[in-house]
Amino acid sequence: xxxSRKEGGKRNTGGETxxxxxIYWLGWQFLMPGSGKRLWTLVEYFxxxxxxxxxxxxxxxxxxxxxxxxxxxxxxRRANLDLDNLVVELxxxxxxxxxxxxxxxxxxxxxxxxxxxxxxxxxxxxxxDSLAVAMVGSRKPSPYGQLVAERLAxxxxxxxxxxxxxxxxxxxxxxxxxxxxxxxxxxAVMGSGLDVVYPRENKRLMEQIIANxxxxxxxxxxxxxxxxxxxxxxxxxxxLALATVVVEAGERSGALITADFALEQGRDVxxxxxxxxxxxxxxxxxxxxxxxxxxxxxxDILDELGLxxxxxxxxxxxxxxxxxxxxxxxxxxxxxxxPVSLDELIxxxxxxxxxxxxxxxxxxxxxxxxxxxxxxxxxxxxxxF
Numbered sequence: 001x002x003x004s005r006k007e008g009g010k011r012n013t014g015g016e017t018x019x020x021x022x023i024y025w026l027g028w029q030f031l032m033p034g035s036g037k038r039l040w041t042l043v044e045y046f047x048x049x050x051x052x053x054x055x056x057x058x059x060x061x062x063x064x065x066x067x068x069x070x071x072x073x074x075x076x077r078r079a080n081l082d083l084d085n086l087v088v089e090l091x092x093x094x095x096x097x098x099x100x101x102x103x104x105x106x107x108x109x110x111x112x113x114x115x116x117x118x119x120x121x122x123x124x125x126x127x128x129d130s131l132a133v134a135m136v137g138s139r140k141p142s143p144y145g146q147l148v149a150e151r152l153a154x155x156x157x158x159x160x161x162x163x164x165x166x167x168x169x170x171x172x173x174x175x176x177x178x179x180x181x182x183x184x185x186x187x188a189v190m191g192s193g194l195d196v197v198y199p200r201e202n203k204r205l206m207e208q209i210i211a212n213x214x215x216x217x218x219x220x221x222x223x224x225x226x227x228x229x230x231x232x233x234x235x236x237x238x239x240l241a242l243a244t245v246v247v248e249a250g251e252r253s254g255a256l257i258t259a260d261f262a263l264e265q266g267r268d269v270x271x272x273x274x275x276x277x278x279x280x281x282x283x284x285x286x287x288x289x290x291x292x293x294x295x296x297x298x299x300d301i302l303d304e305l306g307l308x309x310x311x312x313x314x315x316x317x318x319x320x321x322x323x324x325x326x327x328x329x330x331x332x333x334x335x336x337x338x339p340v341s342l343d344e345l346i347x348x349x350x351x352x353x354x355x356x357x358x359x360x361x362x363x364x365x366x367x368x369x370x371x372x373x374x375x376x377x378x379x380x381x382x383x384x385f
Contacts, residue, residue: 057075162186
């Protein structure tokens, strides 16, 4: 179990200890990326990321989670890493980072079995990204697969569902482009450092995603797209989403690995049926036989997730205005045209942080609230009536 939950499941948002832990968590993420469970185990053994950082090679040798790297190798790499310069170098590269115990870390990702203690981000994560669907599939899709993926992504983005994928060739690329074509948000989870464009032909696409969402990775800058990185990143793709939709996939496709992670994480798995003589239909058809929701259009996805109820007629007030829940109304009354911080909203509303984040997400979807830089929120000026 991640240390953050053992400490009470609360996110620490200030204090000297938190700031110290933050830089040490960052250091460990540089040293052991893609090793969520091992890293949680190591830090839990020593009690804090700083204590683990200051442990000798002999002490590291007695700790679980070191693995094949060996304590001497790990201690040497640690000694060569200048913590004071890490943040400066990240800022110079236009890359931010968020620790697991900070408000900006995605709630859904924190709930999986082995979340990365730190994620690197280019662009901006927003509260509304918790309303997200992952779309994955073959790197060499058929024209049919491309058409369906583009249409699904466009239709989901049009109703303000964030589309998540891995920016790989094929279905991933089509899904991102479909969301962007609808002026929607999309997130790409990378299997490399965020200063490494992979595949290279997606450089322009990566820039567009950063401008309209975010690219995310648990791998520090400079990390190449090694083969073992991609199964690790797949758990993050599924972990960020309410559901994973498989469009086309062979029987040994990485998309099926993502679907397996989604099932382990308790998320919905859906699949698009295809031509029975196309080998790329075997993966989705197997999932459907095993109980995955058959998807023909975006309505099927929204219906399975219960999202079609969001703007049903009984949620509309007189004159077609959108109704608010009690939590949404309470938060809306605390907001002004000038930004109000997330922490202030939590304190003044008396609601839990999760309820506040959920209510703000729906207020954003309904067009009443806009998230501003620095985790603050403002009214949009839209009329209630």
